[in-house]
Amino acid sequence: MDDERRTATPAGPPPGPPSGPRDPGDAWAYGDDGTKAWGRFGAAGLLVDDGDGRVLLQHRVEWSHHGGTWGIPGxxxxxxxxxxxAALRESAEEAGVPEDGVxxxxxxxxxxxxxxxxxVVGRASRPFEPVMADRESLALSWVPTADVESLDLHPGFGRSWAALRATLDRTPHVVVDAANVVGSVPDGWWKDRAGAAARLVDQVRALAAxxxxxxxxxxxxxxxxxRWTVVLEGEARGAATDPAPSAPRPGLPSVTIERAAASGDDAVVTAxxxxxxxxxxxxxxxxxxxxxxxxxxxLGADVRGPGWLRELLPD
Known part of the structure; x- marks a missing residue:
């Protein structure tokens, strides 16, 4: 288990009597050795950067778990x-993060x-200012990544920050040579190349989600x-792939469909x-x-065979 997993930020319970009905998840979870952690069904939080070298942090109210320290909404x-x-809901409740803004x-x-x-790590898709929407924050602030370590950090977040920071500029992108992937399985694709390509696109969209x-x-x-790009060539360019179905939740990547005007290989290289x-x-x-x-x-790209993708695709 890597350091980032060992030190993910724990969450603490709210104090005092609840103002309304509590969800069954708002309770302690107990390990066999007596260890306890808040969240009967687990917990989650959101680390979001603004794409300009800043991350959104929450100054935790004094009565909270590790009160007075800085961490992420969760x-x-x-x-x-x-x-x-859960992470999107908590960040909306505690910091006014728009669900469609990440x-x-x-x-x-x-x-x-x-x-x-x-x-959950995300990037702001549009500018927004955090709002203290409940009693769990002393302050909310976009903090330059270079300044995060100078703050009094929640112990868990402090230990995980270096590993999390190293991922903020990572944006993986998978480019699919559809003709090669479709042709890797003898399922009769040669009878209906457009139909086979459309099925592949549907599977890639499900995997993207x-x-x-x-x-x-x-x-x-x-x-x-x-991010995903699927390149279609030849008869497969006629695949019925539009309109794309709506994503199950905001913030998930869309799948770009490139219909090669000529060589599919050239279109992959361009992508x-x-x-x-x-x-x-x-x-x-x-x-x-x-x-x-x-x-x-x-050009600096990595290459995987069709079997790599097929093992990941849903049935």
């Missing part, structure tokens, strides 16, 4: 609530067996949401050039074509 997960939804990047999970904490295990991208943390120029990294190309592999590797 708290207990509700019953039946997934960690990302592009999700990755998650880091601390799992103690009886309890887990998920740090679910995220990719960090290990598959040779990245730290737990799971990532890369890689654009991704590299935009600062995306790592850029991963899915293809088994040796000539294309050499061309994109010369």
């Amino acid at each position: 708290g207990a997960r509700h019953q039946h609530e997934d960690p990302v939804t 592009d999700l990047r990755h998650t880091a999970v601390l799992d103690l067996g009886f309890w887990s904490y998920t740090t 679910a995220g990719v295990p960090a290990t598959a991208l040779d990245l730290p943390s737990t799971a990532w949401w890369p 890689v050039e654009l991704a590299v120029a935009a600062g995306d990294a790592p850029v991963v190309v899915v293809t088994a074509d040796r000539g294309l592999r050499d061309r994109v590797q010369a």
Whole structure:
């Protein structure tokens, strides 16, 4: 288990009697050795940067767990609530973070067996100012990353900050050579290339929403949401891929469909050039074509075979 997972930020309970009905998740979770952590179903928080070298931090109110320190907005997960939804809800409740104002990047999970904490990392998709929407903050501030360590940090966040900071400028981008991937399985695709391409695009969209295990991208943390580009060529250009279905939640990456006017290989190379120029990294190309592999590797891209993608795609 890497340092980032061991030291993800824990959450503390609210003080005093609740002002309204509590969710069953607002309770202590207990380990076999008597260790306890707040959040019967685990906890989650959001680390968001503004794309200009600043992260949103919360100065925790004195009566809270490790009160007076700085950390990220977060708290207990509700019953039946997934960690990302919990992190977005908590950050909205505590800091006024707009749910549609954050592009999700990755998650880091601390799992103690009886309890887990998920740090959701995102980037602001548009400017917004935090708002102290409840009693759990002394202050909210966009803090330059260079100044974070000078603050009195929540112990868990302080230990995890270096690993989290190292991921803030990472934007993985996967470019899919659709013809090569479709042709890797003898499922009758040659009878309906456009239909086979459309099915692949649907699967990639589902994967884009679910995220990719960090290990598959040779990245730290737990799971990532890369940018995606799928290149269609020849008869597959007629694939019925529009309109794209709505994302299950705001902030998830869309899948860009490139319909190659001529050579599919040239279109893949162009997509890689654009991704590299935009600062995306790592850029991963899915293809088994040796000539294309050499061309994109010369641009700095990594290459995975179709089997790599097919193992990740949902059924």
